[in-house]
Amino acid sequence: MxxxxxxxxxxxxxxxxxxxxxxxxxxxxxxxxxxxxxxxxxxxxxxxxxxxxxxxxxxxxxxxxxxxxxHYQRPIFNNQSAIQVGALVCVENEQKQQSRLFIGPAAGGLSISSQWGLVQVITPTTPLARLLISKYVDDEVDSEINQRKVCFRIVSIE
Structure with missing residues (x-):
């Protein structure tokens, strides 16, 4: 990480x-x-x-x-951890497409190429991060993106 x-x-x-x-x-x-x-x-x-x-x-x-x-001290996560700032979260949509999101303290909107593929940085103030924070692996999250309901399943937390 x-x-x-x-x-x-x-x-x-x-x-x-x-x-x-x-x-x-x-x-x-x-x-x-x-x-x-x-x-x-x-x-x-x-x-x-x-x-x-x-x-x-x-x-x-x-x-x-x-x-x-x-100066950021990132917490240590595993698949039993609740999502919070510092988590690298893998989510999967209904079509089984996976996305990786890093809930960072700042700089939302950056896309970073990594060993996990493309990682999107989001901040805790974004609607998606607010939905993810305090959730666990295998939890489902419903959201509306571009006036379309989308369901994500949390695959992993690192």
Whole structure:
């Protein structure tokens, strides 16, 4: 499991470097002499400044997520454990298709390639995580996705 947390940190660091480059480009554009407004309708510099601000907020968020995962002490799980934050959960739908979900403390929405295949990071505040938390192996969970009822069975907890 240490591999998964390291892979999440690696992806977050990649996203951070991408956001830092984009933020620098937006800052350069906002402060470039050619982008000084010629009239009140010329908003290129203002738009670039908003973009730079948004990128700086994203950078701060990514730095916070990286720090959180670097200091994260993941609980130990087995198939008799209840699902909680830190669990890698394998669920199976009615068509016997399996998905792996990591309930992480942050960075929901990341997809990480791992030895288990693709792992989707979700956070405890998501509707699916709220349904899974406190459940056990072989429990069934009913959910609605895109206005369609879906039933999952919990196959394993790691």
């Amino acid at each position: 240490h591999y998964l947390v390291c892979a999440i940190i690696e992806q977050l660091q990649f996203d951070l470097s991408t956001a830092a480059r984009a933020g620098q480009q937006a800052h350069d554009s906002a402060t470039h002499s050619e982008n000084i407004a010629d009239n009140k309708y010329d908003t290129l510099a203002v738009e670039a400044a908003y973009l730079a601000h948004g990128q700086s907020m994203r950078i701060a968020q990514l730095q916070q997520f990286i720090s959180l995962y670097q």
